[in-house]
Structures are given as C-alpha cells and as structure tokens.
Amino acid sequence: MSTYTIQWYPGHIARAERQLKEQLKRVDVVLEVLDARVPLASHHPDIPQWIGSKPRVLVLNRTDMVPPEVLQNWQTWFVARGETPYLTDAQRGRGIKTLVKATQRAGASVNQRRRDRGMRPRPVRAVVLGFPNVGKSALINRLVGRKVVESARRPGVTRQLKWVRISDEIELLDAPGVIPPRLDDRVAALKLAICEDIGEAAYDNQRVSAAMVEMLAELGEVEVLLSRYGYDPRAMTGESFLHQLARDRYSADIERAARQLLDDFRKGILGPVPLEHPPAIASVGSTRTPLEPASERDY
Numbered sequence: 001m002s003t004y005t006i007q008w009y010p011g012h013i014a015r016a017e018r019q020l021k022e023q024l025k026r027v028d029v030v031l032e033v034l035d036a037r038v039p040l041a042s043h044h045p046d047i048p049q050w051i052g053s054k055p056r057v058l059v060l061n062r063t064d065m066v067p068p069e070v071l072q073n074w075q076t077w078f079v080a081r082g083e084t085p086y087l088t089d090a091q092r093g094r095g096i097k098t099l100v101k102a103t104q105r106a107g108a109s110v111n112q113r114r115r116d117r118g119m120r121p122r123p124v125r126a127v128v129l130g131f132p133n134v135g136k137s138a139l140i141n142r143l144v145g146r147k148v149v150e151s152a153r154r155p156g157v158t159r160q161l162k163w164v165r166i167s168d169e170i171e172l173l174d175a176p177g178v179i180p181p182r183l184d185d186r187v188a189a190l191k192l193a194i195c196e197d198i199g200e201a202a203y204d205n206q207r208v209s210a211a212m213v214e215m216l217a218e219l220g221e222v223e224v225l226l227s228r229y230g231y232d233p234r235a236m237t238g239e240s241f242l243h244q245l246a247r248d249r250y251s252a253d254i255e256r257a258a259r260q261l262l263d264d265f266r267k268g269i270l271g272p273v274p275l276e277h278p279p280a281i282a283s284v285g286s287t288r289t290p291l292e293p294a295s296e297r298d299y
C-alpha cells in the first residue's frame with residue numbers, strides 16, 4: 001500500500017475534552033455517533049470509560065453513503081453483539097423520529113428515579129458525541145427541527161459545548177468532535193482522513209488519495225473507480241492511478257487530482273462506498289468490548 005503519514009493535533013481538542021468531561025457528569029444519556037462508512041474506525045475508544053454506566057444510544061449516521069445491504073450487515077453485527085444501532089441520514093432527516101424515541105426511552109429511568117423520590121420529572125439530558133465531522137450538529141438540527149447549531153462540510157466547526165432544548169422532554173448537548181490523544185492504528189487513521197473525520201490533522205492529500213485508491217481496490221470497489229475515471233486500479237499502484245489522472249485531466253497537477261479524488265469520495269460522487277465491513281460474525285460472543293475490532297484484518 002502507498003505510504004502516508006497522518007499527523008494528529010489533539011491539543012485544542014484536549015481542552016474541549018476537559019470541559020466535556022465536566023458536563024458529562026450532568027448528562028443522563030449519551031448518543032454516540034459513528035460514521036456508517038467506517039463504524040469501527042469512528043468509534044472513540046475512551047467513550048465507554050467516560051460514560052460509565054449511563055445509557056448509550058448508538059447512532060450510525062451518513063447511512064446514505066453506504067449501500068443498504070452493507071447497512072443490513074452492520075445492523076446484524078451490532079445486534080449480535082447486544083447493541084441496537086439507530087440508522088440516520090442527518091442530511092435528509094431520515095431515522096430521526098425513531099432516534100428521539102430511543103433517547104426518551106433511554107432517559108426514562110432518570111425520571112422514574114426522580115418520581116420514586118417524590119421529585120418532579122425534568123427533561124432528559126443527552127449529549128451527542130463522536131469524531132469530528134460525523135454529523136453530530138446536523139443530527140441535532142434534525143432532532144430540533146430547525147437550525148440551532150452550526151453544521152458544515154469541514155471538520156472542527158463545533159468549538160464550544162452548547163445545550164439545546166429539543167422538547168419539554170429532551171435537552172441535548174452539542175459537543176466538539178473528540179479524537180483520541182493517540183491513534184496507533186494506521187489503517188483506521190487513514191480511513192478517518194479519507195472520510196475527513198479526523199479534525200485538524202495534517203496529511204498529504206496525494207499519499208492519502210493514492211492509499212484510498214488501493215484500499216478501494218482491495219475492498220473490491222473497482223467498478224466505482226473504473227466507471228468514473230476509466231482506469232482499473234488493479235492494474236496499477238495508487239500512485240500511478242493518481243499520476244495518470246493528473247496527466248489526463250488536470251494538466252499534470254497531481255495535487256489537484258488528489259483533492260478531486262478525495263472530494264469525489266467525500267461528496268458521495270463515487271456513490272455509496274463503505275470503507276469497512278462487519279468483522280466475521282464468528283467473533284460474536286467474545287469478551288471484547290462491543291466495538292473493539294478483533295484485529296486489523298477485520299476491516
């Protein structure tokens with residue numbers, strides 16, 4: 001595979017993270033948002049520890065960017081591991097009502113405990129957590145039914161914690177994207193860079209796009225590249241694919257070709273293309289945490 005380096009900048013996120021952890025004490029329910037194209041790579045490994053025993057609602061967003069049969073496989077995989085993922089497309093507003101109900105259900109125990117102690121019920125407090133750019137703010141706007149927080153194509157738009165009341169029953173906390181202080185898994189880092197779910201990371205577009213071509217070829221997504229660009233990625237390295245594209249369409253401007261390749265994937269122009277598939281169901285029932293991959297070969 002082409003070589004690439006992804007430089008991690010968790011510094012400014014660390015500050016936001018401290019505030020977030022403070023707010024988490026006030027929260028009843030956690031909505032963890034994953035990118036449906038990379039559900040394993042976009043799971044933050046520290047979230048289970050941060051939330052402890054609080055109920056977690058698992059959201060697979062960007063479902064429009066993955067074929068339905070792959071989503072179905074993910075659903076089966078999560079359910080077999082004792083989790084129910086809620087499938088959403090925050091851009092088009094799909095799956096939102098079901099998610100609201102799931103959040104209310106998850107928070108119902110809070111008010112039950114309050115009633116038991118003779119206290120008045122209060123809105124369930126939920127936080128929306130996940131990597132940068134997975135669609136947390138878009139999801140909140142959908143849940144509220146109007147634009148209450150900033151949502152944009154670039155990562156790192158949400159900088160501050162913001163509480164939003166979505167009904168008399170639910171209050172939501174919009175949090176900046178969180179990324180782990182280290183990401184040792186290079187393949188996961190690459191996938192996050194390709195999907196732009198990585199925040200203010202620095203990486204070389206040319207290397208990342210070349211690696212993407214090779215990753216798509218390995219995943220059997222040859223047709224999407226062949227039909228859009230006219231070259232068979234199995235017949236060349238990612239780098240020669242990129243150079244060929246630059247020569248044929250971008251006056252040999254390799255950087256432009258690289259950006260275009262990444263943009264085509266990120267905007268969904270290549271069609272619904274997943275970068276991960278569920279690990280073999282054989283691993284179900286193991287003692288690993290629900291989202292811990294069995295090994296790098298799983299995806």
Ligand SMILES: Nc1nc2c(ncn2[C@@H]2O[C@H](COP(=O)(O)OP(=O)(O)OP(=O)(O)O)[C@@H](O)[C@H]2O)c(=O)[nH]1
Pocket residue numbers: 061062063064065088089090091092130131132133134135136137138139150151152153154155156157158159175176177178268
């Ligand atoms: N195709 C598609 N695009 C989406 C979906 N959800 C969000 N987006 C788009 O993805 C981009 C990022 O969405 P945001 O809601 O700003 O993401 P975020 O997780 O809040 O990002 P940070 O503020 O960086 O943490 C925006 O351009 C959204 O319109 C989805 O389900 N499908």
